[in-house]
Every structure is written in structure tokens, then in C-alpha cells.
Amino acid sequence: MKSFSYLLLTGLISITPFALNAELINLSTPKTSLVLDATKGQPLRILHYGDKLNKQDMDGFRTSTSVHHEAYPAYGIYPQGEAALSVTHSDGNRTTQLEVIDVETEEIDGATVTKVKMKDKFYPFEVNVNYKVRPNYDVIETWVDLTNNEKGNVTLNRFMSGYLPIRYGNVWLSSLYGTWANEAELTEEPLSHGVKMIKNKDGVRNSHTAHGEVMFSLDGKPQENTGRIIGAALCYPGNYKLFVDTDDSDFHHFFAGINEENSEYHLKKGETFTTPELALTYSEEGLSGASRNFHKWGRDNRLHAGNKERKVLLNSWEGVYFDINEPVMAGMMEDIASMGGELFVMDDGWFGDKYPRNVDNSSLGDWVVDKNKLPQGINGLLETAKKNGVSFGIWIEPEMANTVSELYEKHPEYIVKAPNRPVIEGRGGTQVVLDLSNPKVQDIVFEVVDTLMTKYPEIDYIKWDANAPIMEHGSQYLSADNQSHLYIDYHKGLMKTLDRIREAHPDVTIQACASGGGRANWGILPWFDEFWTSDNNDALQRVYMQWGTSYFFPAIAMASHISASPNHQTFRRIPTKFRADVAMSGRLGLEMQPKDMNDEDRAICKQAIEDYKKIRPIVQFGDLYRLQSPFDKKGVASLMYVTPEKEDAVFFWWKTETFMNQQLPRIPMAGLDPEKEYVVTELNRIDNEPLPFEGKKFTGKFLMSNGLEIPLTYKVDYHKNTDFASRVLRLTETK
Numbered sequence: 134m135k136s137f138s139y140l141l142l143t144g145l146i147s148i149t150p151f152a153l154n155a156e157l158i159n160l161s162t163p164k165t166s167l168v169l170d171a172t173k174g175q176p177l178r179i180l181h182y183g184d185k186l187n188k189q190d191m192d193g194f195r196t197s198t199s200v201h202h203e204a205y206p207a208y209g210i211y212p213q214g215e216a217a218l219s220v221t222h223s224d225g226n227r228t229t230q231l232e233v234i235d236v237e238t239e240e241i242d243g244a245t246v247t248k249v250k251m252k253d254k255f256y257p258f259e260v261n262v263n264y265k266v267r268p269n270y271d272v273i274e275t276w277v278d279l280t281n282n283e284k285g286n287v288t289l290n291r292f293m294s295g296y297l298p299i300r301y302g303n304v305w306l307s308s309l310y311g312t313w314a315n316e317a318e319l320t321e322e323p324l325s326h327g328v329k330m331i332k333n334k335d336g337v338r339n340s341h342t343a344h345g346e347v348m349f350s351l352d353g354k355p356q357e358n359t360g361r362i363i364g365a366a367l368c369y370p371g372n373y374k375l376f377v378d379t380d381d382s383d384f385h386h387f388f389a390g391i392n393e394e395n396s397e398y399h400l401k402k403g404e405t406f407t408t409p410e411l412a413l414t415y416s417e418e419g420l421s422g423a424s425r426n427f428h429k430w431g432r433d434n435r436l437h438a439g440n441k442e443r444k445v446l447l448n449s450w451e452g453v454y455f456d457i458n459e460p461v462m463a464g465m466m467e468d469i470a471s472m473g474g475e476l477f478v479m480d481d482g483w484f485g486d487k488y489p490r491n492v493d494n495s496s497l498g499d500w501v502v503d504k505n506k507l508p509q510g511i512n513g514l515l516e517t518a519k520k521n522g523v524s525f526g527i528w529i530e531p532e533m534a535n536t537v538s539e540l541y542e543k544h545p546e547y548i549v550k551a552p553n554r555p556v557i558e559g560r561g562g563t564q565v566v567l568d569l570s571n572p573k574v575q576d577i578v579f580e581v582v583d584t585l586m587t588k589y590p591e592i593d594y595i596k597w598d599a600n601a602p603i604m605e606h607g608s609q610y611l612s613a614d615n616q617s618h619l620y621i622d623y624h625k626g627l628m629k630t631l632d633r634i635r636e637a638h639p640d641v642t643i644q645a646c647a648s649g650g651g652r653a654n655w656g657i658l659p660w661f662d663e664f665w666t667s668d669n670n671d672a673l674q675r676v677y678m679q680w681g682t683s684y685f686f687p688a689i690a691m692a693s694h695i696s697a698s699p700n701h702q703t704f705r706r707i708p709t710k711f712r713a714d715v716a717m718s719g720r721l722g723l724e725m726q727p728k729d730m731n732d733e734d735r736a737i738c739k740q741a742i743e744d745y746k747k748i749r750p751i752v753q754f755g756d757l758y759r760l761q762s763p764f765d766k767k768g769v770a771s772l773m774y775v776t777p778e779k780e781d782a783v784f785f786w787w788k789t790e791t792f793m794n795q796q797l798p799r800i801p802m803a804g805l806d807p808e809k810e811y812v813v814t815e816l817n818r819i820d821n822e823p824l825p826f827e828g829k830k831f832t833g834k835f836l837m838s839n840g841l842e843i844p845l846t847y848k849v850d851y852h853k854n855t856d857f858a859s860r861v862l863r864l865t866e867t868k
């Protein structure tokens with residue numbers, strides 16, 4: 134953005150009191166307000182996003198001097214600053230000047246949508262900025278509709294979902310970065326001058342390397358349970374760009390939307406382009422408060438079946454990889470059933486006729502059972518599942534093909550490919566991406582799921598994987614002029630297909646997996662019940678990855694599995710109790726060959742499943758209070774979940790490193806009712822004797838000001854001692 138004084142001089146920012154006839158809009162949630170000035174004939178301006186304002190506060194805006202920025206700045210007039218929108222009009226003019234025409238409100242499913250209608254002062258180009266407010270959620274969603282009523286095509290060069298000016302100060306940005314098997318690492322940094330940009334250009338998966346969600350701490354280095362936080366989550370599964378431009382004005386300028394690089398979009402006369410939503414939250418209860426806002430809003434409004442308990446499952450991947458066959462599957466079903474699990478998921482390796490899927494270099498696209506491996510087909514497996522009293526789930530990767538597949542042999546034109554270039558092949562040396570901008574491909578992807586679910590309606594769960602990025606920019610379906618639409622139309626096609634799938638099959642649980650945690654975003658979750666957090670199941674590293682993930686996503690959506698030791702990714706040896714204690718803080722599952730476990734480990738898993746079922750409603754639907762971050766490197770990490778009524782809670786404590794005579798902080802709890810009394814019960818206990826506070830009563834006040842002294846080691850037989858220690862405590866109100 135341009136310098137503040139420059140903008141003042143040029144009149145782009147006003148610090149004069151508002152005209153008394155200014156049309157101020159206060160969009161209020163239970164604890165927050167977004168205040169806009171929608172005076173007709175002027176651009177829409179934003180005055181405030183933060184704590185809730187009352188009528189008197191609103192009157193203050195009319196008489197006090199306030200800085201107010203355009204709420205959706207458009208490029209062209211004084212073009213030196215960053216803009217949310219940049220358009221080339223049908224006659225080549227690259228400037229846009231917006232003015233408010235009207236404001237409409239509409240009630241949609243209990244939410245109020247305020248639509249501020251703007252148009253260019255000269256061109257019949259319309260920009261509606263929308264805000265959705267739901268009465269019980271401190272989250273406001275904003276998005277924009279761009280309509281071309283000009284004589285010819287208009288090109289959208291930039292088309293962000295939203296913009297927010299944040300007052301300059303000791304503002305810190307918390308964001309997630311990472312890579313495959315190391316997703317959701319947390320970065321906290323003070324914002325200084327210049328541009329901080331977070332973006333994705335994968336084309337398919339968008340949360341391995343960075344995330345389209347951020348938090349701003351307005352009070353310096355962010356704290357978990359105190360301080361003012363603004364959170365922002367772009368609800369989009371494709372390429373995104375979030376950036377903060379801190380210029381010489383008094384503001385950090387935050388923009389978020391689809392990544393426009395190589396994606397300029399042509400709008401024909403009469404066409405409308407709708408941006409994805411940007412969800413904003415504000416909390417005065419620190420980062421955890423902002424997370425709770427996102428979790429509650431997301432579970433109730435965005436996550437598919439967000440209020441339905443998730444089952445405890447065994448996934449076959451790390452247990453047998455591609456070595457699937459009937460007896461092994463049957464054994465796994467029997468084992469998970471005997472441990473109290475509720476669902477078995479057969480992962481990759483079950484399909485392919487002409488080209489059987491024995492490794493990762495063939496068969497994607499050929500979704501027929503490999504009869505050599507599974508002579509009785511899916512029906513045989515469903516019967517075995519039924520016999521064992523567990524549900525059955527299956528892995529697919531419907532957006533992809535291999536060049537070694539019957540699908541590719543028949544339809545090479547269905548893949549993403551640039552003209553005059555060789556086919557670029559990914560995983561296994563033969564994987565390619567299907568071009569979902571093509572309606573015929575959309576039909577194929579729909580049919581993969583529809584055929585499975587129609588033939589085998591008992592299938593309870595689908596793991597939907599996606600293991601390749603777009604590797605060459607080219608669509609064999611889109612016209613030469615519209616090649617720049619590929620990234621966007623791929624996701625439009627995906628979402629359209631998912632709509633059809635969900636309409637036909639609303640009840641099947643679907644996991645969004647994308648080479649691990651490549652699809653943890655609020656843009657995909659309306660169709661998915663959960664996401665695979667990472668291909669790395671190492672419990673110690675999971676403490677970190679799940680911590681970061683929990684900033685924006687609730688535990689119910691975060692699949693978290695107990696896997697084998699030594700771990701298949703890090704080769705670290707971690708005792709079963711610690712692995713279980715970490716997995717239980719998300720959506721618990723197992724991912725190993727249970728036959729490889731000894732009786733003791735099997736008993737620990739069985740106990741963990743039994744205990745998890747007791748705390749499942751608290752973990753999956755409770756309020757998260759993060760207490761001690763692993764990223765602070767204090768040797769311990771801890772968090773807890775509390776029911777909304779504060780009568781039941783579960784406290785997790787994991788030692789993250791071990792040194793002799795180490796001093797670890799005691800962890801004060803949070804989120805309890807200070808007046809209530811809670812009795813403490815340890816879950817997953819392995820010690821020979823109970824903890825000193827087992828069965829004892831404490832007030833919420835005591836637990837929140839002192840916490841409990843957690844022993845650093847277990848009291849177990851000598852040979853069971855380990856450098857890992859963890860505890861799970863349940864706190865139940867006593868009346």
C-alpha cells in the first residue's frame with residue numbers, strides 16, 4: 134500500500150470525522166464487530182474489526198477521527214499500493230473505481246448475509262462484497278462476486294477474497310509451514326516492514342508446505358490463553374496467496390485469496406466469478422481462544438458431519454502396504470475388533486485387473502478389484518467385517534491415473550498435459566493428474582465413488598488420497614485462450630464433483646488424504662469428515678504437527694494413529710503408551726499390523742481404545758485449551774479439552790525430551806470452572822501404583838492456578854523404564 138501521508142493527501146484515506154449521513158454497518162457476532170461504512174457513491178470502507186461495539190461506540194465513529202480504508206481496494210487509481218482486485222476491462226482499461234450502489238441483507242439458514250453492492254463508476258462491472266454472520270459464532274465469512282456486464286471479456290488479474298487493515302504495532306504473525314512428513318510446523322514472527330507472503334502453487338494439494346490460515350497477535354509475542362488475536366482462514370482447496378504488506382503507513386495490510394499467478398481469469402459478458410470465503414475471527418483469549426472459535430464454527434458449519442462421533446479404526450497401510458490379500462485383511466479385522474475398534478480401512482493395493490497394483494507404478498484409474506488378491510471381492514471383505522462386528526472402509530485416489538492403466542490407454546486426453554511437451558509423470562514414475570476442468574473427467578471421478586457406494590452400500594468410510602501436484606501447466610480440455618483457468622477450473626470441477634458425491638452419498642465418512650497432510654483446509658472439509666494429518670506417525674513429531682494443526686482445525690477432523698515402533702518414518706522407538714497418549718488427542722486410530730504386537734502392547738492399545746471411547750465426546754466436541762507449546766522447547770507439551778458445560782475435561786501431558794535431573798514447568802490448567810470441584814482419574818495407566826492425586830478432588834481454581842505435579846517417570850518394573858513419559862488425566866466434576 135502507498136504511504137499513509139500520501140494516501141491522505143490524495144484522499145484515499147480520510148481522517149476527517151464521518152459525514153453524519155455515513156451509512157455505518159455494524160456486523161456483530163457474540164463477541165466481535167466488523168464495522169463498515171457503506172455510504173452510497175463512495176467505495177466501501179472498513180472502520181473496525183475486533184471487539185464488539187455497541188450503539189454508543191458506533192456513534193463515536195461519527196465524531197471521532199478515524200482512519201478508514203477501502204474494504205476491497207481495487208487497482209488502478211493511485212496504483213502504487215497493493216490491491217485486492219485488479220481487472221482489465223473489455224476496452225483494455227486497467228483501472229477500476231468502485232462505488233457503493235446498495236446494501237442488501239438476506240437470512241440464509243439462520244445466518245445473515247450482508248451484500249454490499251458496488252460497481253465501477255464508469256464500467257458496468259459489478260463487485261459484491263459479502264459478509265456472513267452466524268448468530269452463535271465469532272467468525273465472519275467474507276467473499277466477493279465479480280460480474281462482468283461489459284460489452285466484451287473482462288480479465289481478472291487479481292481477485293482476492295478479502296482484505297483487512299491491521300493497525301501497525303507489535304503485531305506477530307503465527308503461520309504453519311512444513312513439508313511432506315513434517316506438516317504444520319509453527320512459525321511465530323513479528324511483522325516488520327516489507328511483504329510477508331505465504332502461498333501455494335501445487336495445483337492439487339495445498340497444506341504440506343504452508344497453510345492458507347494465519348493468526349495475528351495484536352499484543353506482541355502470542356500467548357495461548359491471553360491477548361488479542363485475529364485469525365484468518367482462507368476456505369479454498371487450491372492455490373492460494375496470503376500476504377501482509379507493512380508499508381510506511383500505520384497499518385499492516387493483509388490480503389488473502391486465490392493465487393492469481395498464471396491464473397488470470399477471463400469473464401465473458403454476463404458471467405460472475407465468486408471468490409472462496411475468507412473466515413475471520415477475533416478473540417481476546419489468546420491463540421487458543423481463536424482456535425476454539427474456528428473449531429466451533431467449523432464443526433457446526435463447515436466440516437462434513439461435524440457433530441457425529443468418529444469411529445476408532447485400523448488402517449492397513451503401514452501394517453502391510455501393498456501386500457493385501459483376503460486372509461491378511463481378515464486377520465486385521467479380527468484384531469481391531471478384539472481390541473474394541475469399530476472400523477477397518479483397507480488402504481492402497483486392492484485394485485487393478487490388467488495392471489494389478491502391487492507397487493505405486495500402475496493401476497490408478499482402474500477401480501476394479503484385483504481378484505488374485507481378493508477372490509471374493511469387496512463383498513467377501515464386507516462379510517468378514519460384519520462377522521467381526523466392525524465397519525469397512527476403502528482407499529481410492531480418484532483424481533489420478535497412472536500411464537500404466539487401462540484408463541490412460543483408453544483416454545490419454547483426460548490427463549493434465551501441456552501441448553507439445555512430454556507427459557510428466559510423478560509418483561512411481563507413471564502417476565498423472567486427471568484434468569478435472571473437463572466435465573467428462575468429473576463424471577469419471579463421480580462414478581468411481583458412486584459405483585463403489587451403489588454396489589457396496591455397506592462401505593462406511595472412504596480414504597480419498599491425492600498424491601501428485603499439477604506437474605505441467607496445460608489442459609487438453611480448456612481452449613488455448615483459457616489455459617490460465619486450469620488451476621481454478623480444476624478445483625471448480627473437483628467441488629462440483631464432490632457436491633454430486635455428497636448428494637448421492639451423504640452418510641459415508643470420507644477422509645481427505647493428500648500424501649499425508651496435503652489437504653487440511655476449510656475449503657475441502659465441507660465434503661470430508663476428516664483429514665490425514667501426516668504420513669509421519671512418529672508420536673513425538675506428531676506432538677508438534679498436531680499442535681500446529683490444532684490452531685485451525687478441531688481434533689475430530691485430525692486423524693491420528695498409533696503406529697509401529699520403530700517408527701517407519703523416523704525409525705524412533707517410542708513406547709506404546711506414549712504413542713497411544715498422543716493419538717488419543719485427535720481422532721484415534723491404529724496403523725500397523727496388530728499381529729506384530731506383543732501381548733503387553735496389545736493390552737495397552739485395547740485399554741487406550743476403551744478409555745478413548747469414554748473421552749471421545751470431550752476430545753471430539755470439547756473446547757481446546759493449549760497449555761504448553763512443544764515449540765517453546767521447555768521439555769514438555771500439554772493441552773486439554775473441556776466440555777462446554779465445564780463438567781468434564783481431559784488433560785494431556787507429553788514429555789518431549791529427557792535429561793537427568795531436568796526441571797520441567799508445572800502446567801496450570803485452563804478452561805475449567807473455578808468454582809467447580811473435579812475428581813482426577815488417570816487414563817491409560819501403566820504404573821504399578823496410582824498417581825498421588827488419583828481419585829482426589831480439586832477445585833477448578835486450584836487446577837488453573839497451580840496445576841498438578843506430574844511425575845517425570847513411571848513407577849514400573851525396571852525393564853519397562855523409558856525415556857518417554859506421558860499422562861492423560863480425566864477431570865470430572867463432582868457434585
Ligand code: DGJ
Nearest residue numbers: 450480481646648649668
Ligand atoms: C499416501 C497416503 O498419505 C498414505 O497414507 C497411503 O494411503 C499411501 N498414499 C498409499 O499409497
